[in-house]
Amino acid sequence: MRTALECEGLTKRYGGLLAVDGLKLCVAQGEAYGLLGPNGSGKSTTIGMIVGVLAPDSGIARVHGHDVWRQPRQAKGLVGYVPQEVALYPDLTGRENLRYFGRLFGLRGRRLAERVSALLDVVGLADRADQLLGTYSGGMQRRINIAAGLVHEPSVLILDEPTVGVDPQSRNAILESVQRLVADGMTVLYTSHYMEEVEKVCDRVGVIDHGRILAEGTPEELMGMLAPGGRTEIEVEGDVRAAEAAVAALAGVTVTAHRSRLLIAWGEGADRLADVLRALDGVVTVVRTEAVRPTLEEVFLQLTGTSLRD
């Protein structure tokens, strides 16, 4: 496994505020890593130090082994950075905007034209390419911003909350573009405070708060931390309170009732659905049983005691 991106002891203070606190991060080549945390948790500050626009107080960030501060040219050339703010020209078309960024990176002639066309395809905007950027929706402008971050063929793409404030259709288009890039081998660092996004796009997720990674793992691993044995929802017909009491009498099973449904949390390694169904026999009619996946939001709540959307 080759490391594409690594941070060690990365620290940044703003006056008395410790925004990023000794952060350690390692992203393998071809991996999509999600930094998931609420507003103010230190995501943008971390990214600023990785892309070389913010000087760390201490610690180091490396891209393919190049120190971002000691070898900035090599490191920055390998990174495509998509900031939260759209930094484009409204009076140029989408294609002209991308041509402009391509020229900044030394592309000319046919190579530039081909690269721009390919990028318009990646972000799904080929059909709007020759209209003025000012006529695009906010979400479309974000997609051109992503294409601009890719113009110099970086090996690592860093996206800072790329879907904030965009309409659902554009949000899906953005997620699909990132998924396509990952499938084609791009290394991605993706920040978000939406767990369903990092679940969809990322192989591994770090939960960040107060500038520290609190937990790290695949989305499944993070969810497994919450209810080790998983949970099951059982829809019943009849006296749901009597059903709740019958299940509560079983050892090692936690049950709560909501309307016509029982939510059952199993203890570690103990899926006792057969026992539960036996306990319900003659008390209520079981209509449906379904395994429930915990959300990353619940994981975050458990880790930090605060909601992800604070």
Ligand SMILES: Nc1ncnc2c1ncn2[C@@H]1O[C@H](COP(=O)(O)OP(=O)(O)OP(=O)(O)O)[C@@H](O)[C@H]1O
């Ligand atoms: N230039 C600055 N001066 C002072 N404090 C700052 C500055 N930039 C960020 N902060 C503070 O540092 C902390 C981390 O902010 P940061 O922007 O990195 O978080 P974030 O997770 O990216 O949040 P958001 O999604 O709101 O951008 C916050 O408490 C923020 O208020």
